[in-house]
Amino acid sequence: MSKKTPLTRDEFGLFRSLQTRWSDNDIYGHLNNVVHYKLFDTAINGWLLDEGILTLDKPAFIGLVVETGCSYFSEIRFPDKVVAGIRVGRIGTSSVRYEIALFRNEDETASAQGYFIHVYVDPDNKKPQPLETAFKGRLEEFIR
Amino acid sequence: MSKKTPLTRDEFGLFRSLQTRWSDNDIYGHLNNVVHYKLFDTAINGWLLDEGILTLDKPAFIGLVVETGCSYFSEIRFPDKVVAGIRVGRIGTSSVRYEIALFRNEDETASAQGYFIHVYVDPDNKKPQPLETAFKGRLEEFIR
Amino acid sequence: MSKKTPLTRDEFGLFRSLQTRWSDNDIYGHLNNVVHYKLFDTAINGWLLDEGILTLDKPAFIGLVVETGCSYFSEIRFPDKVVAGIRVGRIGTSSVRYEIALFRNEDETASAQGYFIHVYVDPDNKKPQPLETAFKGRLEEFIR
Amino acid sequence: MSKKTPLTRDEFGLFRSLQTRWSDNDIYGHLNNVVHYKLFDTAINGWLLDEGILTLDKPAFIGLVVETGCSYFSEIRFPDKVVAGIRVGRIGTSSVRYEIALFRNEDETASAQGYFIHVYVDPDNKKPQPLETAFKGRLEEFIR
Numbered sequence: 001m002s003k004k005t006p007l008t009r010d011e012f013g014l015f016r017s018l019q020t021r022w023s024d025n026d027i028y029g030h031l032n033n034v035v036h037y038k039l040f041d042t043a044i045n046g047w048l049l050d051e052g053i054l055t056l057d058k059p060a061f062i063g064l065v066v067e068t069g070c071s072y073f074s075e076i077r078f079p080d081k082v083v084a085g086i087r088v089g090r091i092g093t094s095s096v097r098y099e100i101a102l103f104r105n106e107d108e109t110a111s112a113q114g115y116f117i118h119v120y121v122d123p124d125n126k127k128p129q130p131l132e133t134a135f136k137g138r139l140e141e142f143i144r
Numbered sequence: 145m146s147k148k149t150p151l152t153r154d155e156f157g158l159f160r161s162l163q164t165r166w167s168d169n170d171i172y173g174h175l176n177n178v179v180h181y182k183l184f185d186t187a188i189n190g191w192l193l194d195e196g197i198l199t200l201d202k203p204a205f206i207g208l209v210v211e212t213g214c215s216y217f218s219e220i221r222f223p224d225k226v227v228a229g230i231r232v233g234r235i236g237t238s239s240v241r242y243e244i245a246l247f248r249n250e251d252e253t254a255s256a257q258g259y260f261i262h263v264y265v266d267p268d269n270k271k272p273q274p275l276e277t278a279f280k281g282r283l284e285e286f287i288r
Numbered sequence: 289m290s291k292k293t294p295l296t297r298d299e300f301g302l303f304r305s306l307q308t309r310w311s312d313n314d315i316y317g318h319l320n321n322v323v324h325y326k327l328f329d330t331a332i333n334g335w336l337l338d339e340g341i342l343t344l345d346k347p348a349f350i351g352l353v354v355e356t357g358c359s360y361f362s363e364i365r366f367p368d369k370v371v372a373g374i375r376v377g378r379i380g381t382s383s384v385r386y387e388i389a390l391f392r393n394e395d396e397t398a399s400a401q402g403y404f405i406h407v408y409v410d411p412d413n414k415k416p417q418p419l420e421t422a423f424k425g426r427l428e429e430f431i432r
Numbered sequence: 433m434s435k436k437t438p439l440t441r442d443e444f445g446l447f448r449s450l451q452t453r454w455s456d457n458d459i460y461g462h463l464n465n466v467v468h469y470k471l472f473d474t475a476i477n478g479w480l481l482d483e484g485i486l487t488l489d490k491p492a493f494i495g496l497v498v499e500t501g502c503s504y505f506s507e508i509r510f511p512d513k514v515v516a517g518i519r520v521g522r523i524g525t526s527s528v529r530y531e532i533a534l535f536r537n538e539d540e541t542a543s544a545q546g547y548f549i550h551v552y553v554d555p556d557n558k559k560p561q562p563l564e565t566a567f568k569g570r571l572e573e574f575i576r
Contacts, residue, residue, distance in 0.1 A: 019163045022185040023322055025315040027488065029200060032311045033497040034473065037466040041166040046223050056173060056221065056459065065465040069501035077200065078186070079193050167466055169459040171344065176455045177353040178325040185322065200315065209321040213357035307451045310473040317488060329454040330510070337511050344461060344509065365488065367478050 006073045006110040007101045012085030013142050016043040018102075020078040030075035037068060040100045040116045043084035053135050061129045063118035066095070070114030076104045085110070087144040094128035095119045096139060150217045150254040151245045156229030157286050160187040162246075164222040174219035181212060184244045184260045187228035197279050205273045207262035210239070214258030220248045229254075231288040238272035239263045240283060294361045294398040295389045300373030302430050304331040306390075308366040318363035325356060328388045328404050331372035341423050349417045351406035354383070358402030364392045373398070375432040382416035383407045384427060438505045438542040439533045444517030446574050448475040450534075452510040462507035469500060472532045472548045475516035485567050493561045495550035498527070502546030508536045517542075519576040526560035527551045528571060 009015075018039050026032035045063070048054035054063065076082060082102050089097035097117045101110035121128050131139075153159075162183050170176035189207070192198035198207065220226060226246050233241035241261045245254035265272050275283075297303075306327050314320035333351070336342035342351065364370060370390050377385035385405045389398035409416050419427075441447075450471050458464035477495070480486035486495065508514060514534050521529035529549045533542035553560050563571075 019186075021182055022189045023182050023314060023320045025200075026311060027313040027315065027317050028494060028496075029315050032473070033500060034311055034466050034469040037469055038165055038167050041464070041466065042163075042222070045166045049223050056169075062460060064460075065504055067501070067503045068465060069499070071499045072497055079190050167458060167464045170455060171457040171459065171461050172350060172352075173459050176329070177356060178322050178329065178455055181322040181325055185320070206316060208316075209360055211357070211359045212321060213355070215355045216353055307474075309470055310477045311470050313488075326453055326455050330451075333454045334511050344457075366474070367481050 004071065007085070007113050008108050008110070009083075009085055009103060011144060012087050012101060013144070014047065014086040016046060016084045016086065018042060018082040018084055020076065020080055020082060022078050025078050030077040033070070033072060036070050036072070036102060036112050036114065039082060039084060039102060040068065040070075040098075040114060041065075043086055043100060044098050044116055044118070047086065051138060053138070059123050061120045062123045063120055064126070065116065066119050067117040068114065070112055072112045073109075074104070074111045076102065076111050080104050086142065088139045088142040089115060091131070091136060091139050091143070093130055094121070096131070099144075148215065151229070151257050152252050152254070153227075153229055153247060155288060156231050156245060157288070158191065158230040160190060160228045160230065162186060162226040162228055164220065164224055164226060166222055169222050174221040177214070177216060180214050180216070180246060180256050180258065183226060183228060183246060184212065184214070184242075184258060185209075187230055187244060188242050188260055188262070191230065195282060197282065203267050205264045206267045207264055208270070209260065210263050211261040212258065214256055216256045217253075218248070218255045220246065220255050224248050230286065232283045232286040233259060235275070235280060235283050235287070237274050238265070240275070243288075292359065295373070295401050296396050296398070297371075297373055297391060299432060300375050300389060301432070302335065302374040304334060304372045304374065306330060306370040306372055308364065308368055308370060310366055313366050318365040321358070321360060324358050324360070324390060324400050324402065327370060327372060327390060328356065328358070328386075328402060329353075331374055331388060332386050332404060332406070335374065339426065341426070347411050349408045350411045351408055352414070353404065354407050355405040356402065358400055360400045361397075362392070362399045364390065364399050368392050374430065376427045376430040377403060379419065379424060379427050379431070381418055382409070384419070436503065439517070439545050440540050440542070441515075441517055441535060443576060444519050444533060445576070446479065446518040448478060448516045448518065450474060450514040450516055452508065452512055452514060454510050457510050462509040465502070465504060468502050468504070468534060468544050468546065471514060471516060471534060472500065472502075472530075472546060473497075475518055475532060476530050476548055476550070479518065483570060485570070491555050493552045494555045495552055496558070497548065498551050499549040500546065502544055504544045505541075506536070506543045508534065508543050512536050518574065520571045520574040521547060523563065523568060523571050523575070525562055526553070528563070
């Protein structure tokens with residue numbers, strides 16, 4: 001994923017609709033750069049929860065974030081709506097690299113895009129766990 | 145507005161649909177108490193912006209928050225959705241007391257409720273401005 | 289605690305030094321109203337943790353927030369520093385009402401003040417637990 | 433800056449002491465991954481403001497964030513304190529790449545590290561402005 005050229009919606013197969021909040025706008029009147037990561041986190045974990053892959057109560061595994069990055073191309077500001085495009089960049093034994101682009105309102109071109117690497121670990125001892133087959137299969141549908 | 149008894153949806157005339165975020169859940173696995181105020185702010189300012197009463201660019205006035213409060217009855221946690229019910233408690237010369245209840249998913253009874261007092265001021269000198277007639281008229285529709 | 293008159297430092301016996309953050313400043317260039325509650329939470333729980341009353345791992349009890357409120361008198365903005373004055377307003381069987389004032393930099397008069405009611409519950413069944421005697425004793429020192 | 437090996441304090445020449453907050457701890461009991469970016473932003477902009485390079489009122493220029501990234505090595509959790517080590521990775525015509533490591537309490541080895549690229553622009557037309565000579569000179573002291 002080149003960080004320098006904004007991606008377009010047709011490069012993604014999975015989408016999540018997200019809202020912005022009043023307090024997201026910073027002193028410069030647009031989303032503070034940290035908010036994009038809140039949206040990444042919400043898009044990915046929201047999908048994992050909806051799919052039943054991740055659970056909040058008595059989870060079989062939890063996703064720890066080991067690396068993230070984001071490039072910012074144009075501003076988003078509350079009350080803009082955001083569509084997050086998600087694709088899978090790489091599937092490791094215990095880790096997944098998700099690539100996410102944030103599309104402002106009806107825009108076809110990303111306002112920001114980045115990546116988010118989760119390692120899935122045992123919730124008690126925090127040791128990496130091999131990805132379950134069903135989870136892996138679902139992820140493979142979104143590789144681009 | 146009694147803080148002690150949860151209100152129900154039928155006590156409100158204006159509703160806003162809001163999302164929660166992954167990072168809203170705190171160490172106890174539910175929305176941290178500050179998130180409810182982010183939702184209050186977003187519900188009210190989102191409505192004011194949609195109505196064209198408030199503008200982000202070259203605003204004729206801005207709303208400063210002078211007092212807020214919230215009572216918490218039951219937990220909300222990401223990925224729950226929230227519906228904010230809004231009503232107007234009091235209209236002053238330059239100020240408005242909004243009363244807000246947060247309904248979790250399809251719940252009829254509030255998980256939390258509170259109030260939010262805005263004073264509308266001149267953006268440059270920060271002096272209180274009398275509410276515009278049209279704004280006042282719109283607010284009166286939501287007095288309960 | 290009257291919400292309308294700013295309190296002064298001499299009305300408090302316990303103080304915590306707090307920092308503001310870049311992202312705390314909102315579109316109006318000052319701390320967004322929710323940040324004050326983040327500071328309340330941090331001041332009180334930070335003190336409880338320092339005292340060894342509250343623990344993060346295997347806690348004997350946890351504090352659930354049942355009611356909060358804040359009055360805003362003057363603006364604070366990053367990079368201002370904040371001193372939180374804390375006093376105890378009321379001690380119930382399982383609950384405590386903390387009163388907090390936020391002093392900007394060297395100010396003697398509060399920029400904002402409010403309250404924060406914790407109910408202490410069993411972490412598993414969420415049932416209220418009577419306050420431990422030692423905890424109660426420590427709290428009593430800060431009643432005003 | 434390799435993202436994979438944690439840096440140590442001796443690789444930095446500029447340090448900022450930062451606090452964590454109660455609400456920084458997420459459902460897994462440690463700092464949510466977005467908090468690290470809040471600390472980056474606060475460390476860098478706090479330094480720029482202290483130096484008088486950046487101003488909040490009538491700024492000659494503002495810093496827009498065009499790219500950020502972070503690698504996470506070990507957990508930090510409230511009430512941990514954090515020391516941010518800052519160094520300058522690259523100085524462009526209008527942009528600066530800052531490299532930041534977050535050291536937990538007395539740790540010598542980073543818990544997380546990343547980068548933060550600012551482009552300095554005219555606050556009105558948002559066009560990139562060449563860095564002022566004095567600013568550039570100050571930055572050069574922190575190149576490693």
